[in-house]
Amino acid sequence: MDKERLNQIIKEDLLLFINACCTCTVQKEFYTNRYEQKMSLDFLHEYMLINYRTYYMRILAVNINQFNKTIIILNLLSNGKSTPPQLRFEENRLITSALYKLPANRVYKLFQKIRQSGINNRRTRAIVKNYLNNRKDLSFDIVKYRKKINSAVAHNHIKLDGEANDFLFSGYKSGRFKTELFESFRQAHFSKEAVYKLPYTVAEGFVKKHKINRSIFLDKIKSKMTLNEKLRSQELGNKKNIKIKIDLSKASLTKIALYALSLPYSRRKERLDELDNALNKAAKRIISKWNLGLGKVAAVLDCSYSMSGSSEKKRRPLAITLAGHYLLKNASSEYKAFWTTDVKKSLLLQAKGQSDLNTPFLDALEWKPEKIIILSDGYDNSFWRISDIIRIFKTKIEKRKRTGVVHFNPVFDAHELEPRRISDLVPTIGLRDSEDIPSLLPFADLGEYKESLSKLENFLNYCKERLMKQVLI
Template sequence: MTDTYTDLLACEDLLLFASAAVASTGQREFHTASGEQGPSLDFLHDYVHGTLPDLYGLMLALHVNDHNAARIVHTLLSRPAPGADPALRPRENGLIRLRLARMPPQRVYRLFRRLAAERVNNRRTRAAMRDWIARRPLELDALKYRAGLRAAARHARVPLPGEVARFLFSRPADRRRAPYTAPLLESHRRAHYAARELYGLPLTVAEGFAAHHRVPRRAFLEGIAGRTTAAERLRLDRTARCHGLEAPLSDLGTAPLLRLCAYVVGLAVSERRERRAELEAALERAARRTAGPLAGTWPRTAAVLDDSYSSTGSRERRNRPLALALACHHLLRVLAPGGTSHWVSGHRDALTVRPQGPTRLAEPILDALDTGPARVVVVSDGYDDTPPLLSDALLLWRRRVDPERSVALVHLAPVLDAGVLAPHRLSPAVPTLGLHDPAVLPSLVELARFGEGRLGLADLRAHLLATADTVLDGERAGEAA
């Protein structure tokens, strides 16, 4: 390894930023208030953008969460780094286009409105806005995201179809006066006067008209079922059951793994037991779909999963740490079928797991190591009740029991410790990375190699470039198909 001491520090800083950008959403957590994370994230973004400008944009290829991806895109568009390599600009533009395409549209429009309010009007920004808007269903966006589409179209001077422009820029009375040829816009116009027309609208728009026309909730859910997305059907599933609908709105097997796990841990334990066969089958299908071609390819893996009381999360992220742990349990069972799971509370039935008890990680980690795995994955916020005991035990194990590193041990934390600008670490012997979505768990375990101190900045730079090229090549192949 030819990296200097400065390079090793830069590598550590970049990994710290990656962990924060994957895990932190700026919201309140169990151990930190919402206002504590903002300054920490601001500092990390400004520091990495200023010191490693050629690598800052490449972080978009590392599955950082949408909150931080939007922040990176905003920084790249509004404050281009003067020291960045011009040869990296096409790759950076491709990553911006890719991440905008994968973000929820409401978040993208929020970003565009911020850029417009700040008068960021360079050619790169206008091109990004025009390219993204050109791929959108404009009639739908005009209904659901009217203010965002209007601000972006004005700012980037995007030409819009005549009826969409009329809907966005005319007065309310003028919007409803003449009929539209676009079915969505015409349904919206007619829904002001007739309740039956609201069933041709998206759910979020139709709900307002349903309240206006005083449509009974049961009748509304039955009528709108065909217009809902998979995420909306899952969100309304419990409401539909409460209203006695014979067929639930959602097909649980099509839901993303994390969203499904959040739904499961939100159910009463008694209901989970009653619906065990349905829920476990849906969880297995979601885990296999998430694992994809990696299913069954991992070596023997032991998972240590945190179901202590702190896994309740916060009001904004209710039960999310526990849902992440449950998702990792099912995903790791698919990736490494011969593996084991060890819950902090000692719980044996993953389906009925719930937040309870203290955070005592040392014993389940040692139990996991006793099973003889090739890899141990710890999913926890890292706030152990006896941190010196845990840290010393892991240091002793690494130095005396496994100095050859035959067992890979990685800690994935779903929350950020704002005081140290990083997820809370278990021990210096264990690399820690942030975790926001179980779908990126395999790539995070691969990235954890750089946190063990054996690989430096040159290796990390090569890894980021290769990851970015792989992601962009896959996107081009998908567009060509």
């Protein structure tokens, strides 16, 4: 095989894997179930680990989703032997840096998995120890993630500073603690008041023990909630007539969209302005970090029934579409949205009807934009194949290439090992959070056939350097 073809295959493999890593979280989707998803993703990771070890670790630096980052780290740690000696330093740095960028709950879950898979080597022990020792507020983590840290500490034989080991292994029975949070946790076993000094999820465990009234509990604990917990408990609070104060616009864009869509139609209508403001603000915050400079953009947005997600991911694809709509609206100088059904107010959106991409796409073409961005799960059941329309448009109507078309897909198709494509002429990019749109847009160009592997390699290198520079330990 000639070298050029080989490079092409490598590039396709890499893009396929990155795409899968951006979308898949082994959760049930509308068309495929957990097992299908898991089988496909496990295969992809194993394939990459064996065939492209170097690329595999560098992909840690790309903006893939957190779930896949933890799988990559786990796979790398369990296969330390096959790392080429000259790359050991780089790999360790990448793993450590990636760990610091991940949220604590993901990391501790990973540590627990390390124990379950029986991975125990000097490097892993050092990495875990290093991570724990560098946490800013370890005692908080220890109280909140007791079981997980317990297993990490036991498995890796770590001696933590202060009373941590005593707390982890003897619990509240070992007598008074000097550390405030540990002491509160001990007291919470006996006193109702101490419960409210604990993190929300830990306090929740004591509610039944002390038979605390749920309304009183919610009212008193609300100050201890994290932003996402507050967002999640909004409806619970409404039911109990307790106002849990939250600055909606501080939450992440996709999370706000998810919250908005979870509200019943009438409540959404009441809070239209508030939600609209929050989404716009969150979108602007993301855009300010990136120099996108999008001109006249048309968005073809799918809100068919299949975008409603699954029991595990309720309305997630739809929320990503809605959030993407707000992001693009704020990022482009001129913007128009074309939905698959008749949507008057985007916030009052519902996932229903057939996926007819033909009509909105043609409408978008007529508007003559510079860029068309399609947000859809790729299942199209209109009269014509959307790929045919794109082909005719690109080859027959638009002779001098001008309009760029990009397809973002929030759903991983387990059968095809990647987010379902709508056309060979249009790059398809997997999407887990709409916030990633700016960082993933460069991939659209890399996916084109004429682009070479070296460009992708450069991109990976750039991401790698950036990550290593950001997190200095």
